[in-house]
Amino acid sequence: MTIDKNVPVAGxxxxxxxxxxxxxLACDALWNTGLSRDELLRLGAQLGADVPFALMGGTAVGTGRGDELSPALAQGQFQWVLALADFGLSTPAVYRELDEHRVRHLADINPVRQPRVDSGVLQALRAGDPARLADVMYNDLQAPALHLEPGLSAVLELGEQNGALAGVISGSGPTVAFLAPDLDDALELQIALSAAKLAVVRATGPVHGARLLSD
Incomplete structure (x- = not known):
């Protein structure tokens, strides 16, 4: 089996x-095991916390390890521009830094409670409104990622100076995801970031999960 990988490692x-x-999904088809959707999701969760969502696709709220998924209503599409780094960030290292960050800022950070999705995020998704979504986007891993790689701050500033509604570290980094108002703005932002010698790709979401294609 050969995987044609286009997403950067540790991105x-x-x-x-x-x-x-x-x-x-390919092995299920190749071996004709006929697993149900729930069985595939269960096996996926054993491989990694994010695998079930990659199988499911669409828009979902993840709880537990991130593998307990509930579909979320989203209208329309959102235009993203991703600035890729020429280096990777170790996810365990970023999580360790998050623990240390919370200790350093114990007096300023509210106690960590059961994770929940901000209602503003769900409302923005239901409305299909990128401006509203930009106002409520955040990532707890952004501060520790920036502490490990301070240069990413300049990338965030550059994107927001060139028309992005908001920028956020994607996952544990170092990719920076910028939300654009529409397709035209996304194309202009892509050109501006490329002119700054950044590796850039454009993406539209939400999208389907893994599926079989036929020639």
Whole structure:
């Protein structure tokens, strides 16, 4: 089996999980095991916390390890521009830094409670409104990722100076994801970031999960 991998290794975009989901689906078809959707999701969760979402696709709220999924209603599409780094960030290292970050800022951070999705995020998704979504986007791993790689701050600033509604570290980094108002703005942002010698790709979401294609 050969995997044509286009998502950078350790890029914080779930590329390895997507590869695992595709491989799991391919093996099910190749071996004609006829697993149900729930069985595939259960096996995917054993491979990695993000694998079930890569199988499911769409828009979902993840709880537990991130593998307990509930579909979320989203209208329309959102335009993203991703600035890729020429280095990787270790996910375990970023999580360790998050623990240390919370200790350092214990007096300023509210106690960590059961994770939940901000209602503003769900409302923005239901409305299909990128401006509203930009106002409520955040990532707890952004501060530790920036502490490990301070240069990513300049990338965030550059994107927001060139028309992005908001920028956020993707996952554990180092990829930076910028939300654009529409397709035209996304194309202009892509050109601006490319002119700054950054490796850039454009993406539209939400999208389907792993699926079989026929020639």
């Amino acid at each position: 914080g975009m779930g590329g390895g999980s997507a590869d695992a989901a595709a491989t799991l």
